[in-house]
Amino acid sequence: MNEKKHVMKPLPMHIETRAKSRIEIESADSVDAKQEVAKGTVWAVVAAPVLIGLLIAACVVGGLLLFASDGPVALVQKWVSAIVDM
Secondary structure, three states: OOOOOOOOOOOOOOOOOOOOOEEEEEOOHHHHHHHHHHHHHHHHHHHHHHHHHHHHHHHHEEEEEEEEOOOOHHHHHHHHHHHHOO
């Protein structure tokens, strides 16, 4: 059989390597900006449920005032009749 031997080539005596490096420098301004963004996110997460709760309370109070002459029981009766009569 005709077998070929795989011959490795010798490596050169000097090999040039290049290393890329990134230097990240954080200034006090960038750290402050990140903290402010985090604070704003926390306030948004806290404020959203509070605003939704206030809206719900305003709707309930408005509904009670709308049917104030009949009271909350009449409000529930009218709401159920509105749903059932659809």
